[in-house]
Amino acid sequence: MADVGVVSPTNIALVKYWGKHPRYPGLFIPTKSSISLNIASFTTRTRLRTKKGTNEVRFSLNGRKVGEEEEEFAYVRDFFGRLSTRYRFAKRYSYLIESRNNFPTASGFASSASGFSALAVAFARAMEEQGETPRLGDRDVSVIARLGSGSATRSVPSKGGLVIWHRGYDGARNDDDASAASFAESLYRPSHFAELALICVNAGGGQKKVKSRAGMDESVKTAKGYWSWVENEEKELLPSMLRTVRRKDWAAMFGLVREASDNFHRVCRETKPPIAYLNDTSRKIVRLVGPPEQAAYTFDAGPNAVVIALKDRAKGLRSALAGLVGKRNVVQSAVGAGPVEA
Ligand code: 2P0
Numbered sequence: 001m002a003d004v005g006v007v008s009p010t011n012i013a014l015v016k017y018w019g020k021h022p023r024y025p026g027l028f029i030p031t032k033s034s035i036s037l038n039i040a041s042f043t044t045r046t047r048l049r050t051k052k053g054t055n056e057v058r059f060s061l062n063g064r065k066v067g068e069e070e071e072e073f074a075y076v077r078d079f080f081g082r083l084s085t086r087y088r089f090a091k092r093y094s095y096l097i098e099s100r101n102n103f104p105t106a107s108g109f110a111s112s113a114s115g116f117s118a119l120a121v122a123f124a125r126a127m128e129e130q131g132e133t134p135r136l137g138d139r140d141v142s143v144i145a146r147l148g149s150g151s152a153t154r155s156v157p158s159k160g161g162l163v164i165w166h167r168g169y170d171g172a173r174n175d176d177d178a179s180a181a182s183f184a185e186s187l188y189r190p191s192h193f194a195e196l197a198l199i200c201v202n203a204g205g206g207q208k209k210v211k212s213r214a215g216m217d218e219s220v221k222t223a224k225g226y227w228s229w230v231e232n233e234e235k236e237l238l239p240s241m242l243r244t245v246r247r248k249d250w251a252a253m254f255g256l257v258r259e260a261s262d263n264f265h266r267v268c269r270e271t272k273p274p275i276a277y278l279n280d281t282s283r284k285i286v287r288l289v290g291p292p293e294q295a296a297y298t299f300d301a302g303p304n305a306v307v308i309a310l311k312d313r314a315k316g317l318r319s320a321l322a323g324l325v326g327k328r329n330v331v332q333s334a335v336g337a338g339p340v341e342a
Contacts, residue, residue: 002126007045008118008339010109011036011154012198012298012306014257015238016264017165019220019230020150024175026082028146029182031220032230033167033238036151038160038190039198039306040336042103044114048122049096050130056094062101079116079148083123086147086179089132090123103331109200109304116148117155121339138338142184159186160338161193162245167234186338188245193335196250197314201321202329203281203303212301215268215275222272229267233260250310254296257308261298268301279303281325288320 017034020027059066059076066073076097084090097119101111123144124136136144142156142165154163168181219226237260244253268275282303289297295309295317309317314332321330 002050002129003047004049004122004125004129005045005047005342006118006122006125006339007043007342008114008121008155009038009040009160009336010042010044010103010111010114011038011151011163012200013151013154013300014162014298015233015241015260016300017150018264018267019216019226021167021169022220024169024178027175027179027182028082028150029169029178030150030165030167031227032234033165034154035162035164035187035238035241036154037162037193037198037308038155038336038338039109039200039333040190041331041333042101042109042114042200044099044101044111044118045342046097046099046115046118046122048119048126050123050126051094051096052092052130054094055091057097058095059097059099061099075112075148076119079119082147083144086144087127087133089127093130095123109202112149113151113155116152117145117339120145120148120152120156121341125341139183139185143179143182146182146184153182153184156339157184157186158338158340159189160336161186161190162188162335164242187242190335190337192245192248195248195310196335197309197311198333198335199307199309199314199318199321200331200333201285201305201307201325203279203285203305203325204329215271215301218275219267219271223267223270225270226267229263233263237263251293254294254308255292257296257298258292261296265299277301277303284324285321288324289317 013036015035017030019031021029021031124141127133138157142153145152145156153165163186165184169178172178241256285305289295297305
């Protein structure tokens with residue numbers, strides 16, 4: 001028996017991941033690298049109990065048992081399936097998983113990122129405790145999380161802050177090489193962003209209409225300009241954004257964050273049939289945020305926004321946003337560290 005508790009933050013992508021490389025089916029290797037900030041205030045707490053013997057999975061989310069026929073259950077079961085091809089001992093265990101988000105699962109903020117990050121860290125610690133593996137570092141654990149959900153890869157590194165998930169396949173000789181090289185690492189700790197606030201705005205999306213997993217597969221196959229978007233962001237936008245972060249040139253960074261979000265939603269619109277994630281409230285948020293020198297907005301696969309601003313502007317923005325969506329739908333957070341055992 002092992003019994004492990006982990007709390008992991010979710011993250012917001014500044015340069016988006018949107019698509020798995022068709023050359024590596026089942027390995028969840030992204031077509032492009034991505035970067036994100038951990039959101040300190042949005043976390044998943046997972047307790048994992050493992051027992052040697054049969055190979056069973058039981059899973060509860062926010063206090064409710066998830067049935068085997070439900071989609072969330074399939075995500076978790078398939079994760080252990082993929083994991084077992086890399087860590088064969090995983091097949092010899094039963095897993096009892098209790099997960100709780102401190103934010104509404106249906107709010108549209110990514111719970112698969114914090115959820116699979118917490119589960120990957122808990123799995124690693126449990127298997128170490130059971131004597132199956134020596135201590136696994138952040139790099140290996142981020143690869144484990146990747147097999148659950150792409151965005152979870154970036155929540156794993158313990159220093160947190162700004163994290164890059166390398167696509168890894170450039171120069172890889174085979175699948176194993178590519179998989180090992182597609183990991184996440186922290187580039188700047190949270191203290192680097194002490195001047196910034198993340199304002200998370202629930203724009204009333206509820207559950208996503210088009211699941212990201214299916215949506216991104218369609219984009220890879222059908223979006224006009226998909227691969228030029230990939231290569232442009234890989235070679236130009238992502239390195240430029242990292243330069244602005246290094247210099248703490250926040251005004252320039254805000255501009256690039258907005259550009260990356262706009263580019264991602266353009267790819268969604270160019271998918272056949274088109275995918276539209278933004279709603280009227282999202283568009284009002286864009287107008288309210290004002291010019292790029294002052295703040296950035298970024299939207300994932302849903303209408304909710306994360307607004308990034310200097311702390312001294314955050315109060316004004318927060319009350320303007322609250323005027324639009326109501327006070328309880330606006331949460332300010334700092335940039336967070338990585339997962340902790342708890
Ligand atoms: C991201 N998103 O980089 C991008 C931006 C949404 C828009 O990662 O299939 O739930 O589990 O790997 O991670 C959402 O996709 O998809 C996502 P899977 P995931 O954060």
